[in-house]
Amino acid sequence: ETGVTQTPRHLVMGMTNKKSLKCEQHLGHNAMYWYKQSAKKPLELMFVYNFKEQTENNSVPSRFSPECPNSSHLFLHLHTLQPEDSALYLCASSLGTLRGEQFFGPGTRLTVL
Amino acid sequence: AQSVTQLDSQVPVFEEAPVELRCNYSSSVSVYLFWYVQYPNQGLQLLLKYLSGSTLVESINGFEAEFNKSQTSFHLRKPSVHISDTAEYFCAVSDPIGGAAGNKLTFGGGTRVLVKP
Numbered sequence: 189e190t191g192v193t194q195t196p197r198h199l200v201m202g203m204t205n206k207k208s209l210k211c212e213q214h215l216g217h218n219a220m221y222w223y224k225q226s227a228k229k230p231l232e233l234m235f236v237y238n239f240k241e242q243t244e245n246n247s248v249p250s251r252f253s254p255e256c257p258n259s260s261h262l263f264l265h266l267h268t269l270q271p272e273d274s275a276l277y278l279c280a281s282s283l284g285t286l287r288g289e290q291f292f293g294p295g296t297r298l299t300v301l
Numbered sequence: 302a303q304s305v306t307q308l309d310s311q312v313p314v315f316e317e318a319p320v321e322l323r324c325n326y327s328s329s330v331s332v333y334l335f336w337y338v339q340y341p342n343q344g345l346q347l348l349l350k351y352l353s354g355s356t357l358v359e360s361i362n363g364f365e366a367e368f369n370k371s372q373t374s375f376h377l378r379k380p381s382v383h384i385s386d387t388a389e390y391f392c393a394v395s396d397p398i399g400g401a402a403g404n405k406l407t408f409g410g411g412t413r414v415l416v417k418p
Contacts, residue, residue, distance in 0.1 A: 236405065278344055
Protein backbone atom coordinates (compact mmCIF):
# COMPACT_ATOMS: atom_id res chain seq x y z
CA GLU A 189 0.00 0.00 0.00
CA THR A 190 1.11 3.53 -0.60
CA GLY A 191 0.34 6.89 0.95
CA VAL A 192 -1.82 7.13 4.04
CA THR A 193 -4.29 4.37 4.87
CA GLN A 194 -7.07 4.36 7.43
CA THR A 195 -9.13 1.52 8.87
CA PRO A 196 -11.96 0.98 9.20
CA ARG A 197 -13.50 3.15 6.51
CA HIS A 198 -16.88 3.08 8.24
CA LEU A 199 -17.75 2.52 11.88
CA VAL A 200 -21.04 2.49 13.74
CA MET A 201 -20.88 2.35 17.50
CA GLY A 202 -23.06 2.82 20.52
CA MET A 203 -22.32 5.35 23.20
CA THR A 204 -21.03 2.71 25.58
CA ASN A 205 -18.71 0.97 23.10
CA LYS A 206 -14.95 1.19 22.90
CA LYS A 207 -13.37 1.20 19.45
CA SER A 208 -10.15 2.31 17.79
CA LEU A 209 -9.32 3.99 14.51
CA LYS A 210 -6.06 3.13 12.84
CA CYS A 211 -3.88 5.18 10.51
CA GLU A 212 -0.71 4.09 8.78
CA GLN A 213 1.58 6.13 6.56
CA HIS A 214 4.02 4.63 4.08
CA LEU A 215 5.73 7.89 3.14
CA GLY A 216 8.59 8.03 5.63
CA HIS A 217 7.10 11.07 7.33
CA ASN A 218 7.74 12.02 10.94
CA ALA A 219 4.59 13.97 11.82
CA MET A 220 1.03 12.62 11.98
CA TYR A 221 -2.29 14.33 12.61
CA TRP A 222 -5.90 13.60 13.47
CA TYR A 223 -8.63 15.88 12.10
CA LYS A 224 -12.38 15.87 12.60
CA GLN A 225 -14.61 16.84 9.69
CA SER A 226 -18.24 17.50 10.61
CA ALA A 227 -20.99 18.61 8.31
CA LYS A 228 -21.09 22.38 7.85
CA LYS A 229 -18.00 22.99 10.01
CA PRO A 230 -14.38 23.61 9.06
CA LEU A 231 -11.88 20.83 9.52
CA GLU A 232 -10.80 20.72 13.13
CA LEU A 233 -7.28 19.72 14.08
CA MET A 234 -7.44 17.33 17.04
CA PHE A 235 -3.94 16.04 17.69
CA VAL A 236 -0.44 16.33 16.29
CA TYR A 237 2.40 13.91 16.82
CA ASN A 238 5.99 14.55 15.84
CA PHE A 239 8.51 11.73 16.12
CA LYS A 240 5.94 9.88 18.31
CA GLU A 241 5.63 12.78 20.73
CA GLN A 242 2.34 14.65 21.05
CA THR A 243 2.96 18.29 20.19
CA GLU A 244 -0.60 19.53 20.06
CA ASN A 245 -3.89 18.65 21.71
CA ASN A 246 -6.52 21.02 20.48
CA SER A 247 -8.75 20.90 23.58
CA VAL A 248 -10.14 17.53 22.59
CA PRO A 249 -12.41 15.74 25.11
CA SER A 250 -10.80 12.88 26.99
CA ARG A 251 -13.18 10.37 25.40
CA PHE A 252 -10.78 10.62 22.44
CA SER A 253 -7.41 9.11 23.28
CA PRO A 254 -4.62 9.13 20.68
CA GLU A 255 -1.69 6.75 20.55
CA CYS A 256 1.40 6.95 18.35
CA PRO A 257 3.64 3.91 18.87
CA ASN A 258 5.99 4.89 16.04
CA SER A 259 6.26 7.45 13.26
CA SER A 260 4.28 5.27 10.85
CA HIS A 261 1.24 4.42 12.96
CA LEU A 262 -1.37 6.51 14.68
CA PHE A 263 -4.43 5.35 16.59
CA LEU A 264 -7.47 7.11 17.95
CA HIS A 265 -9.12 5.21 20.80
CA LEU A 266 -12.77 6.00 21.32
CA HIS A 267 -14.91 5.42 24.41
CA THR A 268 -18.26 6.68 25.69
CA LEU A 269 -18.76 8.87 22.66
CA GLN A 270 -21.72 11.14 22.06
CA PRO A 271 -23.91 11.37 18.94
CA GLU A 272 -22.35 14.77 18.16
CA ASP A 273 -19.02 12.97 17.72
CA SER A 274 -20.35 11.46 14.50
CA ALA A 275 -18.10 12.77 11.76
CA LEU A 276 -15.41 11.90 9.25
CA TYR A 277 -12.09 11.42 11.02
CA LEU A 278 -9.11 12.14 8.82
CA CYS A 279 -5.53 11.20 9.42
CA ALA A 280 -2.65 13.05 7.77
CA SER A 281 1.12 12.96 7.77
CA SER A 282 3.90 15.34 6.82
CA LEU A 283 7.66 15.55 6.60
CA GLY A 284 8.11 18.16 9.30
CA THR A 285 7.78 21.73 8.18
CA LEU A 286 9.49 21.06 4.88
CA ARG A 287 7.18 22.54 2.21
CA GLY A 288 4.34 22.49 4.78
CA GLU A 289 2.42 19.85 2.83
CA GLN A 290 0.24 17.26 4.54
CA PHE A 291 -0.94 14.02 2.96
CA PHE A 292 -4.37 12.77 3.95
CA GLY A 293 -5.90 9.35 4.29
CA PRO A 294 -9.41 8.56 3.01
CA GLY A 295 -10.96 8.94 6.45
CA THR A 296 -13.15 6.88 8.76
CA ARG A 297 -16.84 7.72 8.69
CA LEU A 298 -17.97 7.36 12.32
CA THR A 299 -21.59 7.18 13.39
CA VAL A 300 -22.42 7.19 17.09
CA LEU A 301 -25.89 5.91 17.92
CA ALA B 302 -4.77 32.60 15.87
CA GLN B 303 -4.95 32.38 12.14
CA SER B 304 -8.20 32.27 10.26
CA VAL B 305 -9.09 31.37 6.70
CA THR B 306 -12.25 32.61 5.04
CA GLN B 307 -13.82 31.07 1.98
CA LEU B 308 -16.61 33.44 1.14
CA ASP B 309 -18.65 31.06 -1.00
CA SER B 310 -19.95 27.86 0.52
CA GLN B 311 -21.37 26.63 -2.80
CA VAL B 312 -20.62 27.53 -6.39
CA PRO B 313 -22.78 26.06 -9.15
CA VAL B 314 -21.17 26.36 -12.58
CA PHE B 315 -21.86 25.04 -16.05
CA GLU B 316 -19.43 22.73 -17.77
CA GLU B 317 -16.72 24.56 -19.74
CA ALA B 318 -17.43 27.82 -17.90
CA PRO B 319 -14.77 29.49 -15.74
CA VAL B 320 -14.83 29.33 -11.96
CA GLU B 321 -13.17 31.32 -9.19
CA LEU B 322 -13.08 30.26 -5.56
CA ARG B 323 -12.15 32.98 -3.12
CA CYS B 324 -9.87 32.57 -0.13
CA ASN B 325 -8.66 35.18 2.34
CA TYR B 326 -6.45 34.58 5.36
CA SER B 327 -5.64 36.61 8.43
CA SER B 328 -1.91 36.09 9.02
CA SER B 329 0.51 38.96 8.64
CA VAL B 330 3.60 36.77 8.71
CA SER B 331 5.03 34.53 6.05
CA VAL B 332 2.91 31.47 5.58
CA TYR B 333 2.50 28.60 3.21
CA LEU B 334 -0.80 28.48 1.32
CA PHE B 335 -2.60 25.46 -0.05
CA TRP B 336 -5.67 24.39 -1.92
CA TYR B 337 -6.94 20.89 -1.22
CA VAL B 338 -9.74 19.08 -3.07
CA GLN B 339 -12.06 16.49 -1.59
CA TYR B 340 -14.04 14.27 -3.92
CA PRO B 341 -17.13 12.49 -2.54
CA ASN B 342 -16.31 9.83 0.05
CA GLN B 343 -12.60 10.52 -0.11
CA GLY B 344 -9.94 12.28 1.90
CA LEU B 345 -8.29 15.55 0.95
CA GLN B 346 -5.84 15.72 -1.91
CA LEU B 347 -3.38 18.54 -2.45
CA LEU B 348 -4.30 20.57 -5.52
CA LEU B 349 -1.60 23.22 -5.43
CA LYS B 350 0.55 25.16 -3.02
CA TYR B 351 2.39 28.44 -2.64
CA LEU B 352 5.62 28.34 -0.66
CA SER B 353 7.69 31.15 -2.17
CA GLY B 354 8.73 32.56 -5.53
CA SER B 355 6.22 33.19 -8.29
CA THR B 356 2.89 34.34 -6.94
CA LEU B 357 1.01 32.36 -9.59
CA VAL B 358 0.96 28.61 -9.03
CA GLU B 359 -0.61 25.98 -11.24
CA SER B 360 -1.86 22.44 -10.89
CA ILE B 361 -1.59 19.65 -13.42
CA ASN B 362 -5.34 19.64 -14.11
CA GLY B 363 -5.73 23.27 -15.14
CA PHE B 364 -6.32 25.05 -11.83
CA GLU B 365 -4.26 28.05 -10.83
CA ALA B 366 -4.07 30.26 -7.77
CA GLU B 367 -2.51 33.64 -7.20
CA PHE B 368 -0.95 34.75 -3.94
CA ASN B 369 -1.69 38.39 -3.19
CA LYS B 370 0.16 39.48 -0.08
CA SER B 371 -1.33 42.95 0.13
CA GLN B 372 -4.86 41.56 0.01
CA THR B 373 -3.98 38.41 2.00
CA SER B 374 -5.74 36.35 -0.63
CA PHE B 375 -5.12 33.11 -2.47
CA HIS B 376 -7.99 32.74 -4.93
CA LEU B 377 -8.34 29.60 -7.04
CA ARG B 378 -9.38 29.72 -10.69
CA LYS B 379 -9.99 27.43 -13.60
CA PRO B 380 -10.82 28.83 -17.06
CA SER B 381 -12.96 25.85 -18.13
CA VAL B 382 -14.39 23.29 -15.70
CA HIS B 383 -15.31 19.66 -16.30
CA ILE B 384 -17.96 17.52 -14.69
CA SER B 385 -15.15 15.71 -12.89
CA ASP B 386 -14.23 18.93 -11.05
CA THR B 387 -17.35 18.54 -8.93
CA ALA B 388 -15.93 18.38 -5.42
CA GLU B 389 -15.34 20.41 -2.29
CA TYR B 390 -12.32 22.71 -2.26
CA PHE B 391 -10.50 23.80 0.87
CA CYS B 392 -8.07 26.65 1.26
CA ALA B 393 -5.49 26.23 4.04
CA VAL B 394 -2.71 28.19 5.67
CA SER B 395 0.27 26.53 7.32
CA ASP B 396 2.17 27.55 10.43
CA PRO B 397 5.06 25.67 11.94
CA ILE B 398 4.20 24.41 15.42
CA GLY B 399 6.60 26.19 17.74
CA GLY B 400 9.27 26.00 15.07
CA ALA B 401 9.63 22.25 15.54
CA ALA B 402 8.96 19.60 12.95
CA GLY B 403 5.29 19.17 12.19
CA ASN B 404 3.08 21.97 11.03
CA LYS B 405 -0.41 23.20 11.68
CA LEU B 406 -2.89 23.69 8.88
CA THR B 407 -5.79 26.06 9.40
CA PHE B 408 -8.58 25.35 6.94
CA GLY B 409 -11.32 27.46 5.51
CA GLY B 410 -14.90 26.25 5.62
CA GLY B 411 -14.74 24.80 2.11
CA THR B 412 -16.46 25.65 -1.16
CA ARG B 413 -18.59 23.04 -2.80
CA VAL B 414 -18.36 23.21 -6.59
CA LEU B 415 -21.16 21.61 -8.57
CA VAL B 416 -20.50 21.42 -12.29
CA LYS B 417 -23.65 21.12 -14.36
CA PRO B 418 -23.80 19.75 -17.91
